Each structure stands twice: as C-alpha cells, then as structure tokens.
Amino acid sequence: MxxxxxxxxxxxxxxxxxxxxxxxxxxxxxxxxxxxxxxxxxxxxxxxxxxxxxxxxxxxxxxxxxxxxxxxxxxxxxxxVVWPTHKEARQMTGYVFAFVVVMALFLWLTDKTLEWVLYDLVLGWKR
The missing domain is CATH 1.10.287 (Helix Hairpins)
Known part of the structure; x- marks a missing residue:
C-alpha cells in the first residue's frame, strides 16, 4: 500500500x-x-x-x-498487472476443471468407502 x-x-x-x-x-x-x-x-x-x-x-x-x-x-x-494471454487463461481454466473432477472422484470414492466400512462391515447393515 x-x-x-x-x-x-x-x-x-x-x-x-x-x-x-x-x-x-x-x-x-x-x-x-x-x-x-x-x-x-x-x-x-x-x-x-x-x-x-x-x-x-x-x-x-x-x-x-x-x-x-x-x-x-x-x-x-x-x-x-500482467494479464495472462488467451492461451494461458484457457490452460489454467482446463487445469482447474481437471482438478475439480479429480477431487470430486476422490471425495466420492472416499465417501463410498467409508459408507461400506461403517454400514456393511462395522454395523452389519445390508441394503
């Protein structure tokens, strides 16, 4: 400042x-x-x-x-400010989307794994 x-x-x-x-x-x-x-x-x-x-x-x-x-x-x-070029902006946007997809898959797999461990193995609830 x-x-x-x-x-x-x-x-x-x-x-x-x-x-x-x-x-x-x-x-x-x-x-x-x-x-x-x-x-x-x-x-x-x-x-x-x-x-x-x-x-x-x-x-x-x-x-x-x-x-x-x-x-x-x-x-x-x-x-x-040094603004990114159009190509750089597209690449960074692609990286962000790819990261979001990977994180969504990771969280979904983690959720399903914990669900399976808790409900099926520990509690013995079968659906």
Whole structure:
C-alpha cells in the first residue's frame, strides 16, 4: 500500500459539504415525486440536476477527494498487472476443471468407502 496513514480529521466546512450533498440528494427525491403532475421529463430533469449537484458537492469534500485518489491509485495498480494471454487463461481454466473432477472422484470414492466400512462391515447393515 502506498498510503498507510489513516486520516480522520474533518473540518466543519467539510461536514457542511457532506450534509449539503445529502440534502441535495433528498431534495432530488422529493422533487421527483412532487413533480409527478408535471410529467416525466420534469421529474427526471429535477432528479438528475439535483443528483449532479449532490455528487459535485460530495466530490469537493475531503471524502470525495480521497475517493477520487483511491480510484486513481486503483487504476494505476491495475495497469501494473500482467494479464495472462488467451492461451494461458484457457490452460489454467482446463487445469482447474481437471482438478475439480479429480477431487470430486476422490471425495466420492472416499465417501463410498467409508459408507461400506461403517454400514456393511462395522454395523452389519445390508441394503
């Protein structure tokens, strides 16, 4: 990890931005239902405009900025990954399927062997 420090310090302005984002989101939902008589275009326009304002308010806060930084770091890390070729992916998938089949057969044989030992030999129950 590149950043191992945990920062929990928030300012009152940051808290106000987050509260404003929540209020804008709630206002968008209220406007959507309040404008039901105006038609779907007015409903969706009000919802989308207030939702966009809420998102903008959130991304100007420290939490939003750290979310953007986290996204950038994630993209940077994904670019470092060496992805397998199509052939390698097919081979690994085949290995996994073969292993699953072998393990299923092993567990089935183990189950049947234990069933035979316990029920037929130890308890003497015949089916």
């Amino acid at each position: 590149s950043n191992s420090q945990v920062e929990t310090v928030t300012t009152s302005a940051d808290k106000a931005k987050l509260a404003g984002a929540v209020v804008l989101l709630a206002a968008g939902l209220v406007a959507y239902y309040a404008l039901a008589k105006q038609g779907p275009i007015a409903q969706w326009a009000a919802l989308l405009v207030l939702l966009a304002a809420a998102v903008a308010a959130f991304f100007t806060s420290e939490a939003g900025k750290s979310l953007i930084a986290y996204g950038r770091d994630s993209v940077r890390e994904v670019r470092k």
